[in-house]
Amino acid sequence: MVLEAQKRWQRHLASHPQDSNRTDLLEQVRARVATLINADADEIALTRSTTEGINLLTQGMDWQEGDEIILDRYDHFTAFQSFLNLTRRHGVKLVFVDLSAEPGSDADIIAKYAAAITPRTRILFLNWVNYRAGFRMPVKALAELGHRHGLIVSVDAAQAFGALPIDIADTGIDHLAAPSHKWILGGSGAGFAYFSKRILDRVWPIAGPAHVPGTPVAWQDTARKLDNHRPKNLASEMGFLEAIEFYETIGETVFHERLDTLSRLLRDSLDQVGWGRVLTPRAPGRAAAITSFHVGEDRSADDIARRLWEQFQIKVNSSAFAKLNALRISPHIYNSEAQIRFLVEALVTFRNRDKGESS
Structure with a gap:
């Protein structure tokens, strides 16, 4: 529109x-x-x-x-x-x-x-x-x-x-x-x-x-x-x-609540990835709709972002723009809970492939 x-x-x-x-x-x-x-x-x-x-x-x-x-x-x-x-x-x-x-x-x-x-x-x-x-x-x-x-x-x-x-x-x-x-x-x-x-x-x-x-x-x-x-x-x-x-x-309240719901789901779900960690605070009132996920010292955030796009058509930002070895993930109201889970599953897939496991 x-x-x-x-x-x-x-x-x-x-x-x-x-x-x-x-x-x-x-x-x-x-x-x-x-x-x-x-x-x-x-x-x-x-x-x-x-x-x-x-x-x-x-x-x-x-x-x-x-x-x-x-x-x-x-x-x-x-x-x-x-x-x-x-x-x-x-x-x-x-x-x-x-x-x-x-x-x-x-x-x-x-x-x-x-x-x-x-x-x-x-x-x-x-x-x-x-x-x-x-x-x-x-x-x-x-x-x-x-x-x-x-x-x-x-x-x-x-x-x-x-x-x-x-x-x-x-x-x-x-x-x-x-x-x-x-x-x-x-x-x-x-x-x-x-x-x-x-x-x-x-x-x-x-x-x-x-x-x-x-x-x-x-x-x-x-x-x-x-x-x-x-x-x-x-x-x-x-x-x-x-x-x-x-x-x-x-409505402002509905808009913000939707962003908060998706962001909390994302941060909690990222704990299942098995590598990396969420940098964004989880305490109420300490964060907005951006989630920053540090990928660790043995991976490149730029490489992970590239693979997410090429293999799954998931677009996230990475360290190149912020000199921080992290993925910046920004779900909006038009995203779904299923898409959040799909992202997390993709990251788990990377872990399995990196370990030589079947996905």
Whole structure:
């Protein structure tokens, strides 16, 4: 249905190119996103990706040489691209915490971030869900820590949006970026960034004037000033809107419960494989929908992923993208319990063949 919406709008725009800036439709997307995360529409900028949402914050701030950003050494590389540009352009310093794939308790995580804060820290940056190992960060507690030190707390929610309930008002974070193409199933080329009203006057637009003629003057003091990358890819935005409507039709609770059911079944079933181990936490509230399965020291995750695809047409991610010798397995609501069992049986088959046993 997302693909059909995108195709429908591509055809429409081919005949009516002036409709590419349909503000009324873009405002529908903005409002629906705001409702999903319990924010105000005035705090939502429409973007093309998580990376753009991060850059709108970091490239739009005034920096002084020696200012610091705290982040996990294993955060996603696209965040590093933005931050590394700041180190070269403004002399910003990156301060790393080392969480690894098994970071310990929430208290351990918070302690590591607390130890990294100095008087020069400006941003505390974190991934809501670790993209390599699938563990959740204690976002609310880290936001409280950051605010006690006067920091901007920025969150990469690429692996959280759609997979977990997000309540911006409850967490108290200042900035969040997420895409349309992951758990919300909205296709590529769209996304959003949340900017708390507390920090909006500290962030400059990075693409030309904030508004075109005819834009309501009141919008100049909202996050809309940051998303003036016209013309928007309206087909992608309408696909995103279609995905949100699908998500809301199913219901957020049902959606999340289905992801949780499949993920728990997967993690428990992987114990039957007889080799490797699950890195993702199993305690309630500690993980999202990603499961990371370390294949051990005597196997290659890349090789296992290749064999799963070639022999069984099962697609998983592997260590090449995350420098972790593990399979990253991400079942979605359209997967079945039978498919989970099929994956596990395939991995057991590899064990038997590697041992020279009959399968």
